[in-house]
Amino acid sequence: MQTKDTYEFGLVGLGVMGRNFILNVAENGFSALGYDLMPEKAEALREEGAAVGKVAASSDLNEFITALAKPRKIMLLVPAGKIVDQVIEDLLPKLDTGDLIIDGGNSHFRDTDRREAYLKSKGIYFIGAGVSGGAEGARRGPSIMPGGAQEVYPEIQPIFEAVAANYAGSPCVAYLGPGSAGNYVKMVHNGIEYGMMQLTGECYQILAQLGGFDNSEIRTVFERWNQGRLQSFLVEITSEIFGKEDPMGTGELIDKILDKARQKGTGKWTSQNGMDLGIPVPTIDISVSMRAISAFKTKREEAEKRYKKPAVSLVDKNLLEALCEPSLYFAFLMTYAQGLHQLREASNEYGYNLNLATISEIWRAGCIIRAGVLDDIASAFKEEAALEHLLLSGEFTERITACIPTVRKLVSKAIESGIPVPALSASLSYFDAFTTGRLPMNLIQAQRDYFGSHTYERTDREGSFHTEW
Numbered sequence: 001m002q003t004k005d006t007y008e009f010g011l012v013g014l015g016v017m018g019r020n021f022i023l024n025v026a027e028n029g030f031s032a033l034g035y036d037l038m039p040e041k042a043e044a045l046r047e048e049g050a051a052v053g054k055v056a057a058s059s060d061l062n063e064f065i066t067a068l069a070k071p072r073k074i075m076l077l078v079p080a081g082k083i084v085d086q087v088i089e090d091l092l093p094k095l096d097t098g099d100l101i102i103d104g105g106n107s108h109f110r111d112t113d114r115r116e117a118y119l120k121s122k123g124i125y126f127i128g129a130g131v132s133g134g135a136e137g138a139r140r141g142p143s144i145m146p147g148g149a150q151e152v153y154p155e156i157q158p159i160f161e162a163v164a165a166n167y168a169g170s171p172c173v174a175y176l177g178p179g180s181a182g183n184y185v186k187m188v189h190n191g192i193e194y195g196m197m198q199l200t201g202e203c204y205q206i207l208a209q210l211g212g213f214d215n216s217e218i219r220t221v222f223e224r225w226n227q228g229r230l231q232s233f234l235v236e237i238t239s240e241i242f243g244k245e246d247p248m249g250t251g252e253l254i255d256k257i258l259d260k261a262r263q264k265g266t267g268k269w270t271s272q273n274g275m276d277l278g279i280p281v282p283t284i285d286i287s288v289s290m291r292a293i294s295a296f297k298t299k300r301e302e303a304e305k306r307y308k309k310p311a312v313s314l315v316d317k318n319l320l321e322a323l324c325e326p327s328l329y330f331a332f333l334m335t336y337a338q339g340l341h342q343l344r345e346a347s348n349e350y351g352y353n354l355n356l357a358t359i360s361e362i363w364r365a366g367c368i369i370r371a372g373v374l375d376d377i378a379s380a381f382k383e384e385a386a387l388e389h390l391l392l393s394g395e396f397t398e399r400i401t402a403c404i405p406t407v408r409k410l411v412s413k414a415i416e417s418g419i420p421v422p423a424l425s426a427s428l429s430y431f432d433a434f435t436t437g438r439l440p441m442n443l444i445q446a447q448r449d450y451f452g453s454h455t456y457e458r459t460d461r462e463g464s465f466h467t468e469w
């Protein structure tokens with residue numbers, strides 16, 4: 001490392017995301033300096049970066065801090081949680097007033113609020129910027145969701161706009177709002193991601209068990225879907241996954257992967273916060289629960305032996321594909337609708353002042369939930385800034401209506417055959433509940449009043465009432 005040089009951008013944490021992000025920054029013409037505790041990671045970046053741009057790396061914190069141009073711009077891409085606090089404590093004594101720390105990890109939004117207030121008291125600016133797109137996105141163009149200290153955002157804006165994915169000439173990054181707005185939006189992005197992944201998984205099981213599709217045929221189906229209105233990153237990679245041979249044996253890799261899905265927490269946080277806000281996100285909730293159910297592999301196998309499944313009568317392949325496509329499209333829409341509804345409410349509750357059109361726009365490329373339909377969702381929120389819910393958009397009413405009979409057929413058929421479709425059916429039930437003017441909650445109110453004198457409201461007059469039942 002040339003210690004006399006100064007670097008415009010510093011990055012702490014040269015793991016999967018950090019190493020790729022800093023190479024992207026350097027390739028876009030900004031001088032960048034990386035730091036990681038492990039000298040091998042710094043060395044690896046130096047080697048890889050030489051051909052890319054002005055990029056250096058160190059595992060000496062003093063050397064790192066000294067070589068950054070002031071006011072310093074330091075992005076953290078380290079594991080969320082205590083490590084972020086630890087890195088901040090390590091950096092703090094070495095920083096100067098006016099320096100900026102950006103947390104690019106999947107930090108919990110409450111942690112971001114706490115850190116912003118703490119750093120403000122020390123004269124340091126803080127931006128929480130969710131980054132999505134995985135390793136490839138970080139390297140070639142992620143979607144970036146920054147929030148926090150708006151007054152210093154212009155300092156980092158040119159770098160973010162240069163490295164972010166580009167959709168029809170627009171960078172997939174925008175300042176989203178104060179405080180933890182950026183990390184909050186990334187959390188909900190991941191909740192939506194959980195929903196979309198679970199839904200594609202359910203379609204896989206339906207195609208395999210109800211239609212007898214083999215892996216190669218499933219690959220072709222997803223490939224076809226990706227050419228149409230289901231065009232999306234997750235549908236695209238699903239197709240590629242089904243074509244992958246097992247590098248350690250025979251057959252396709254997908255069949256050798258243990259069916260236990262792990263999670264790092266962002267989906268669960270989305271559900272938890274949805275509950276706190278009183279915003280229903282059932283497709284996301286059940287997707288989190290399904291990862292939890294998947295962990296009980298041995299018990300599932302034991303229970304499978306105990307309970308006989310209904311006999312499955314195979315459905316014609318063409319017919320089944322024609323049932324799945326609108327169902328998946330509908331359920332993707334319901335998942336976006338739930339996430340955006342949660343963002344709308346969080347914006348009011350936490351004062352984020354979120355613009356749902358802008359958020360949908362920066363999700364159109366670079367991120368894991370990118371999909372062709374996000375352009376239409378963005379337009380719907382642009383046309384009607386006050387749109388409360390995607391289901392109330394004129395643009396979507398007809399499309400959703402047209403899918404419904406097919407979704408009902410598919411969900412019924414799967415349930416009848418004992419194939420678990422909790423996310424598809426939660427999406428349908430969510431739709432049914434949200435489009436039912438009178439729900440049986442009058443009975444729940446009556447029961448609450450009966451056993452706990454909790455009172456109820458009436459349909460024919462104002463006020464709260466209690467009855468001696």
Ligand SMILES: NC(=O)C1=CN([C@@H]2O[C@H](COP(=O)(O)OP(=O)(O)OC[C@H]3O[C@@H](n4cnc5c(N)ncnc54)[C@H](OP(=O)(O)O)[C@@H]3O)[C@@H](O)[C@H]2O)C=CC1
Pocket residue numbers: 012013014015016017018035036037038041077078079080083086087104105106107131132133134135264
């Ligand atoms: N992987 C992904 O697809 C995505 C990840 N994210 C988020 O980005 C963040 C980083 O994730 P990812 O890159 O996958 O994680 P990795 O574990 O691959 O990388 C984290 C890096 O930080 C280093 N590190 C840990 N502690 C310190 C420290 N005190 N000082 C300096 N460096 C340190 C680690 O070193 P060591 O290995 O030695 O501990 C490692 O090199 C997380 O919040 C993650 O949730 C966001 C979007 C996508």
Ligand SMILES: O=C(CO)[C@H](O)[C@H](O)COP(=O)(O)O
Pocket residue numbers: 106131132133134190193262263264265266267368
């Ligand atoms: O943020 C991401 C993608 O957007 C990360 O890949 C995250 O780890 C995914 O969540 P989980 O590990 O819980 O599946």
